[in-house]
Amino acid sequence: xxxxxxxxxxxxxxxxxxxxxxxxxxxxxxxxxxxxxxxxxxxxxxxxxxxxxxxxxxxxxxxxxxxxxxxxxxxxxxxxxxxxxxxxxxxxxxxxxxxxxxxxxxxxxxxxxxxxxxxxxxxxxxxxxxxxxxxxxxxxxxxxxxxxxxxxxxxxxxxxxxxxxxxxxxxxxxxxxxxxxxxxxxxxxxxxxxxxxxxxxxxxxxxxxxxxxxxxxxxxxxxxxxxx
Numbered sequence: 191x192x193x194x195x196x197x198x199x200x201x202x203x204x205x206x207x208x209x210x211x212x213x214x215x216x217x218x219x220x221x222x223x224x225x226x227x228x229x230x231x232x233x234x235x236x237x238x239x240x241x242x243x244x245x246x247x248x249x250x251x252x253x254x255x256x257x258x259x260x261x262x263x264x265x266x267x268x269x270x271x272x273x274x275x276x277x278x279x280x281x282x283x284x285x286x287x288x289x290x291x292x293x294x295x296x297x298x299x300x301x302x303x304x305x306x307x308x309x310x311x312x313x314x315x316x317x318x319x320x321x322x323x324x325x326x327x328x329x330x331x332x333x334x335x336x337x338x339x340x341x342x343x344x345x346x347x348x349x350x351x352x353x354x355x356x357x358x359x360x361x362x363x364x365x366x367x368x369x370x371x372x373x374x375x376x377x378x379x380x381x382x383x384x385x386x387x388x389x390x391x392x393x394x395x396x397x398x399x400x401x402x403x404x405x406x407x408x409x410x411x412x413x414x415x416x417x418x
Contacts, residue, residue, distance in 0.1 A: 191218075191219045191220060191243070191244065191245050192219065192220025192221075192223075192224045192227075192244050192245065193244060193245045193246045193250075194222075194244050194245070194246045194247055195220070195221060195222025195223040195224060195244065195247075195293075196222070196223050197223055198223065199223045199224060199226040199227055200226045200296070200299060200300070200305075203226060203227075203230050203303075203305050206227075206230070208230065208231060208234035208235050209234075209235060211231060211235070211237070212231065212234075212235035212236075212237035217239070217240060217266065218231065218239040218240065219239070219240040219241075219242065219243060219244075219262075219393060220240075220241070220244055221241050221242055221243070221244060221292060221293065221391075222244070222292075222293050222296070222319070222387070223293070223296060224241070224244070224292075225241065225291075225292030225293040225296035225297060226296050226299075226300060226305070227239065228240075228241050228290075228292055228396040229290070229292065229296075229297060229300055229305060229306065229307055229396070230300070230305035231396075231397075232290060232307045232309075232396060232397045233304065233305050233306055233307040233308070234304070234305065236397065237397060238395055238396060238397040238398050239395075239396050239397065240265065240393050240394065240395055240396065241291070241292045241315075241385075241393070241394050241396050242258075242261075242262065242265075242385065242391050242392055242393025242394055243258055243259075243262045243391065243393050248262070248391070253389055255389040255390050255391075257384075257390050258389065258390055258391050258392075261273070261384075261391075261392045261393060262393045265392070265393045265394075265395065265413070266393075270392075270413050271412070271413060272410050272411065272412050272413065273384075273392055273410070273411040273413065274408055274409065274410045274411075275382050275383060275384055275408070275409055275411075276382055276407060276408060276409075277380055277381055277382040277404060277407065277408065277409040278381060278382065278407070279381070280378075280379075280380045280381065280382075280404040280407075280409055281372070281378035281379055281380065281404070282378065282404055283343070283344050283378035283380065283402055283403060283404050284401075284402075284403040284404075285313070285343035285344055285378070285401065285402055285403075286343075286399060286400065286401045286402075287309075287311045287312040287313045287342070287343045287344070287399065287400070288309050288311075288312040288313065288397060288398070288399055288400075289312070289313045289315065289394060289395060289396060289397070289398055289399070289400040289411075290307055290309050290312050290313070290314060290315075290396055290397060291314045291315035291316050291346075291396070292315070292316070292317070292396070293316075293317060293318060293319075294316045294317065294318040294321070294326065294329050294330070295318055295321065295329060297316070297333075298329040298332055298333060301332065301333070301336055301338070302336075307397075309341070309342070310341045311341065311342070311343050312341075312342050312343065313342065313343060313344050313346060313400055313402050313411075314338075314339070314342045314344070314345050314346065315345075315346040315347075315348060315383055315385060315394065316345065316346070316347055316348065317347070317348035317349055317350065317383075317385055317386035317387065318350050318386075318387075319350075319351050319352050319386070319387035320351075320352045320353055321350065321353060322353050322355075322356070322359060323350075323353070323355075323359065323362050323363050323364050323366065323367045324359060324362055324367075326350060326364070326367050327367045327370060327371075330367070330371055330374075331374075334374055334375055339374075339375045339377060340375055340376075340377065342377055343377070343378070343402075344377065344378045344379075344380060344402050345371070345375070345377055345378070345379045345380070346379075346380045346383045346402065346409075346411070347368070347379065347380065347381045347382075347383060348383040348384070348385035348386040348391075349385070349386030349387060349388045350364050350386070351386060351387050351388055352387065368381060378404075380402065380404060380409050382409065383409075383411075394411075395413065398413070398414065399414055400412055400413055400414055401414065
């Protein structure tokens with residue numbers, strides 16, 4: 191498990207023996223900067239890893255969130271079958287595909303490198319922290335222009351936190367970005383995934399085939415334990 195996020199993992203990617211990592215049988219867990227590891231492992235070997243809890247942030251202090259700890263335990267024990275969460279204005283969807291994604295800035299930074307997974311028909315999940323909405327839109331635009339978003343069956347958004355609108359944002363906020371995204375790509379967009387830089391987060395299996403379905407204000411992420 192990564193102790194925390196931060197910066198610098200992309201610089202190490204060429205020095206890592208990815209086959210050895212995949213063959214080790216270890217379960218690698220982290221998020222934020224660790225997205226680079228999650229995605230590189232998937233791109234290089236097809237192996238699964240986990241995106242979610244980190245040691246210091248989620249287990250190492252007074253801020254321990256009971257739901258985060260419970261969800262981490264369930265996924266590690268193979269007991270998390272369905273993750274259901276409230277969603278607003280979700281596009282109707284009932285699809286299956288490879289779950290992949292993580293931090294939007296980290297994912298976008300890997301585009302065009304050998305460490306970017308070529309997932310078609312996947313379920314792409316995204317979050318970010320401290321990014322103004324217009325910057326989130328710019329990164330999503332890059333993924334759209336590269337054809338990445340259009341190749342997915344669904345885009346699932348976690349939290350986008352710790353930014354304050356400034357005068358130059360001219361009121362352009364995340365709900366506006368999401369409206370733009372829905373117009374831009376004809377792929378179902380689902381919001382409300384409990385994942386990101388907030389206190390409550392699920393730990394998700396990157397590279398696993400999952401299902402996603404929406405109904406009456408709820409979304410259900412079906413974690414298929416009978417993979418491989």
